[in-house]
Amino acid sequence: xxxxxxxxxSFLGEHAERWIGTCVVGIVGLGGGGSHIVQQLAHIGFLxxxxxxxxxxxxxxxxxxxxATRADAVEQLAKIxxxxxxxLGLQPNASIEAYQVKWQEHPEPLRGCDxxxxxxxxxxxxxxxxxxxxxxxxxxIDIGVDVxxxxxxxxxxxxxxxxxxxxxxxxxxMGFLSETDLAKETALYGAAGPRPQVVWANGVLASTAVGxxxxxxxxxxxxxxxxxxxxxxxxxxxVKPHLRLEYLESGxxxxxxxxxxxxxxxxxx
Amino acid sequence: MSVRIRLLKSLYERILADLQRPHPxxxxxxxxxxxxxxxxxxxxxxxxxxxxxxxxxxxYLPTTDFKIGAEIxxxxxxxTMQRAMNTGEGAFHAHLHEHLGRPRFSRVDMKDLPLLAxxxxxxxxxxxxxxxxxxxxxxxxAVWLPGHSDPVTAEKITVIGYPLQFHGGERYVGx
Amino acid sequence: MDFPRDQLEELKRLYSGVQRSDEGGFTFFLLPDVxxxxxxxxxxxxxxxxxxxRDGYPSRLFIAERVTSSANPNWxxxxxxxxxxxxxxxxMADQNDQNDLRLAQMVALHMGGLR
Numbered sequence: 406x407x408x409x410x411x412x413x414x415s416f417l418g419e420h421a422e423r424w425i426g427t428c429v430v431g432i433v434g435l436g437g438g439g440s441h442i443v444q445q446l447a448h449i450g451f452l453x454x455x456x457x458x459x460x461x462x463x464x465x466x467x468x469x470x471x472x473a474t475r476a477d478a479v480e481q482l483a484k485i486x487x488x489x490x491x492x493l494g495l496q497p498n499a500s501i502e503a504y505q506v507k508w509q510e511h512p513e514p515l516r517g518c519d520x521x522x523x524x525x526x527x528x529x530x531x532x533x534x535x536x537x538x539x540x541x542x543x544x545x546i547d548i549g550v551d552v553x554x555x556x557x558x559x560x561x562x563x564x565x566x567x568x569x570x571x572x573x574x575x576x577x578x579m580g581f582l583s584e585t586d587l588a589k590e591t592a593l594y595g596a597a598g599p600r601p602q603v604v605w606a607n608g609v610l611a612s613t614a615v616g617x618x619x620x621x622x623x624x625x626x627x628x629x630x631x632x633x634x635x636x637x638x639x640x641x642x643x644v645k646p647h648l649r650l651e652y653l654e655s656g657x658x659x660x661x662x663x664x665x666x667x668x669x670x671x672x673x674x
Numbered sequence: 675m676s677v678r679i680r681l682l683k684s685l686y687e688r689i690l691a692d693l694q695r696p697h698p699x700x701x702x703x704x705x706x707x708x709x710x711x712x713x714x715x716x717x718x719x720x721x722x723x724x725x726x727x728x729x730x731x732x733x734y735l736p737t738t739d740f741k742i743g744a745e746i747x748x749x750x751x752x753x754t755m756q757r758a759m760n761t762g763e764g765a766f767h768a769h770l771h772e773h774l775g776r777p778r779f780s781r782v783d784m785k786d787l788p789l790l791a792x793x794x795x796x797x798x799x800x801x802x803x804x805x806x807x808x809x810x811x812x813x814x815x816a817v818w819l820p821g822h823s824d825p826v827t828a829e830k831i832t833v834i835g836y837p838l839q840f841h842g843g844e845r846y847v848g849x
Numbered sequence: 850m851d852f853p854r855d856q857l858e859e860l861k862r863l864y865s866g867v868q869r870s871d872e873g874g875f876t877f878f879l880l881p882d883v884x885x886x887x888x889x890x891x892x893x894x895x896x897x898x899x900x901x902x903r904d905g906y907p908s909r910l911f912i913a914e915r916v917t918s919s920a921n922p923n924w925x926x927x928x929x930x931x932x933x934x935x936x937x938x939x940x941m942a943d944q945n946d947q948n949d950l951r952l953a954q955m956v957a958l959h960m961g962g963l964r
C-alpha cells in the first residue's frame with residue numbers, strides 16, 4: 406500500500422529517495438519557521454534529524470507552530486516533542502536526536518549534520534550558527550521574517566532564505582550580517598520585545614528553504630549552481646533573488662578561509 | 675566509532691582530473707591529500723580534506739611488476755611526512771581505479787597502506803591518516819585514527835557542492 | 850588583522866600562554882587562566898579578547914564563565930566562538946572612546962568592569 410508513497414516526487418530523480426534518506430539534517434529552532442520545515446522534511450522522506458529548541462509550547466505560539474495543539478500549550482509540551490511527534494507520525498523509523506537546550510550548550514551532534522537549517526531569532530545567533538557550519542563544512546540554510554512598523558505607515562513584512570555554502574560567500578559577504586545591524590541588535594538586547602510572526606509568511610520561507618535543500622541533494626532542477634539569497638516581501642507576496650547576489654564573486658569568502666576548517670587552531674604570538 | 679569525511683567539490687574535481695592524467699610510464703597516478711580533524715557526537719570522527727598535492731612526474735619509479743600500478747620514490751613520501759610534521763595535518767595516499775562504481779582497495783594497496791599510515795602517524799601522531807581510493811564516480815577511504823593500528827572504513831564521504839554528494843562506507847552507496 | 854609587534858610582546862609578557870586565532874573575519878586572543886580582580890568568583894578564568902569593532906563595541910572581552918563580583922555586571926551569552934562558549938558583560942565604560950588603546954590596555958579596561 407505504501408510502495409507508491411513517493412511516486413508523486415519521482416521527478417526528483419531515480420536516486421532521490423536514497424539521498425534524502427541518507428542526509429542527516431539539523432534544525433535549530435522549532436518555532437514558526439522550524440516547525441514548518443520539520444513537517445515538510447518528514448513528508449518528503451528525510452529520516453535523520455538533529456533538533457534543537459529549549460522552549461515549550463505556549464498559547465501565543467498556537468497561531469503558527471505547526472503540529473502544536475491547545476492541549477500542548479496547556480501541558481507546556483517541549484517544542485522538540487511536537488517536532489518528534491510530527492516526524493514519527495510520517496516516518497516511524499526516523500532517527501531523531503532532539504535537545505531541549507540552546508544548541509551552544511550541546512553543539513557536538515550538530516557537527517555530524519550534512520545540512521543545517523537555522524530558524525533562530527537574532528543576527529548574532531545566526532552568525533554563530535554559520536560559523537559552526539563553516540568550521541565543519543556544512544551547508545547552512547537560514548530563514549527568518551520580521552514585521553516592522555514605522556509611524557503610521559502599514560506594517561512592512563520582510564524575510565530571507567539564504568543558502569550559505571562552505572567555500573562560497575557567507576552571510577557577511579552577502580551583506581545580510583553587517584556590523585551596523587549587529588550593533589543595533591546588541592544595543593537592544595533584552596529590550597526587543599515579542600516579534601510579530603504569522604503562519605503564512607513562515608510557510609513561504611520554510612517551503613522555499615526545503616525546496617532548496619531537496620534541490621541541493623537531488624539536483625532535480627539542474628539550476629542550483631551558486632549561493633542563494635532570496636528576499637521575501639510579505640506585503641506583495643514576492644520572493645526574489647536579492648540584488649546583492651549579482652555583485653558577488655562566486656567561490657570566494659574572505660571571512661571563512663578553508664585553513665580555519667576543523668578544530669580551532671591557536672598560534673603562539 | 676565512526677569516521678566521516680568532507681571535502682569541497684572543487685577539490686574533489688581537482689583530484690579526479692589529476693589522477694586521470696596519463697603518466698609517461700606509470701599506469702596509475704598518485705597524490706597525497708592533507709586533512710584536518712574534528713569530532714561530533716556518538717564517537718564520530720570528522721576529517722576535512724583541504725588540499726591535494728600530486729606526486730611530481732619525476733618522483734615515479736619505473737617498475738616491471740605489473741601488479742603495481744605505480745611506484746613512487748621515498749622522496750615523495752618524505753615530502754608528505756615533512757608537511758604533516760610541520761602543519762599537524764593528516765595525510766592520505768590517493769589513487770584511482772579506472773572504472774565506475776564502488777572502488778575496492780587491491781591486495782597491493784592493503785599491503786602498502788598500513789606501512790604508509792604508520793609513517794604518517796609518526797610524523798603527525800595527533801592526526802588521522804590513511805588511504806583514499808577513487809573510481810570515476812565514487813570513492814572510499816581507509817582511515818587510521820590517532821593511536822590506532824587498524825584502519826576504519828569511512829562511513830560517509832560528503833562532497834560539498836552542487837549537488838551535495840554522498841560516497842563511501844557500506845550504508846551509503848555512491849551515485 | 851595585523852597588530853604592532855610591541856603590543857603583541859607586551860600581551861605575552863603580561864598574560865602567560867596567550868595565543869591567537871581567527872574566525873569569521875575576527876581576530877581573537879586567548880588568555881588562559883587569568884587572575885581576575887579581587888572579590889571575583891571564580892578567581893581565575895580563561896579570557897578571549899576581540900580587539901576589533903564587533904557588535905558596536907571597539908573591543909570585547911569574553912570570559913569563559915559568568916563571574917560574580919561586587920560590580921554585579923550585566924551578563925550576556927553564552928556566545929559560541931572558536932568552538933567554545935563565552936560570556937560577556939556590558940558596563941558603562943564600554944561607551945567611552947576606546948580608540949588607540951593598546952591590546953593590554955583593552956584587557957585592563959574591560960577587567961575594570963569587574964571591580
